[in-house]
Amino acid sequence: QQQVKQSPQSLIVQKGGISIINCAYENTAFDYFPWYQQFPGKGPALLIAIRPDVSEKKEGRFTISFNKSAKQFSLHIMDSQPGDSATYFCAASKRRGDYKLSFGAGTTVTVRA
Amino acid sequence: DADVTQTPRNRITKTGKRIMLECSQTKGHDRMYWYRQDPGLGLRLIYYSFDVKDINKGEISDGYSVSRQAQAKFSLSLESAIPNQTALYFCATSDAGTGGNQPQHFGDGTRLSIL
Numbered sequence: 001q002q003q004v005k006q007s008p009q010s011l012i013v014q015k016g017g018i019s020i021i022n023c024a025y026e027n028t029a030f031d032y033f034p035w036y037q038q039f040p041g042k043g044p045a046l047l048i049a050i051r052p053d054v055s056e057k058k059e060g061r062f063t064i065s066f067n068k069s070a071k072q073f074s075l076h077i078m079d080s081q082p083g084d085s086a087t088y089f090c091a092a093s094k095r096r097g098d099y100k101l102s103f104g105a106g107t108t109v110t111v112r113a
Numbered sequence: 114d115a116d117v118t119q120t121p122r123n124r125i126t127k128t129g130k131r132i133m134l135e136c137s138q139t140k141g142h143d144r145m146y147w148y149r150q151d152p153g154l155g156l157r158l159i160y161y162s163f164d165v166k167d168i169n170k171g172e173i174s175d176g177y178s179v180s181r182q183a184q185a186k187f188s189l190s191l192e193s194a195i196p197n198q199t200a201l202y203f204c205a206t207s208d209a210g211t212g213g214n215q216p217q218h219f220g221d222g223t224r225l226s227i228l
Binding site: 002006032034044049089099101104105 | 218
């Protein structure tokens with residue numbers, strides 16, 4: 001049973017558009033929420049992460065929005081570029097303890113030129 | 114050279130065979146993990162190890178075993194492979210760090226097909 005639910009499964013966006021991926025969790029003990037980016041033939045790599053003491057974190061064109069009361073968080077890719085075409089995974093873990101990551105099912109993003 | 118190296122990169126084998134997937138790292142990290150990736154299911158944790166003497170089961174450990182031969186090496190075994198173990202397998206490492214979570218660094222995966 002997946003502890004982190006991710007949607008959509010895939011999305012197609014035009015170059016310059018905004019990609020939005022949503023995740024939801026149930027375990028209120030989670031307090032660390034990273035996003036990983038995976039290109040074909042490669043392993044996932046950390047893209048950006050947020051802790052619940054802030055509602056938003058921005059790094060370049062990538063922004064995480066976090067809603068603690070709704071137990072939801074999302075990744076926004078602004079000005080999407082063809083090089084952003086990849087699979088994105090949200091994840092969650094506890095900040096203390098075993099640090100195990102629970103991953104969402106993944107979203108394949110395709111950016112059309 | 115890659116910091117986290119998985120061998121082999123691809124493997125095709127038959128039901129009932131014993132398979133070993135190997136992972137080595139040059140990052141000097143204490144923590145190592147094995148995941149499997151299936152379409153629509155994301156990454157699921159099989160086993161993890163926080164140091165050479167510490168091995169823990171993940172959420173889907175049945176049918177798998179691991180060995181932490183050294184700080185830098187962590188191998189995954191399928192004692193008697195079955196077709197539903199066909200998947201993409203990833204090894205990852207992370208630093209112990211202080212004050213909370215550290216990024217996990219993944220290898221490029223082993224694509225395993227069991228006929």
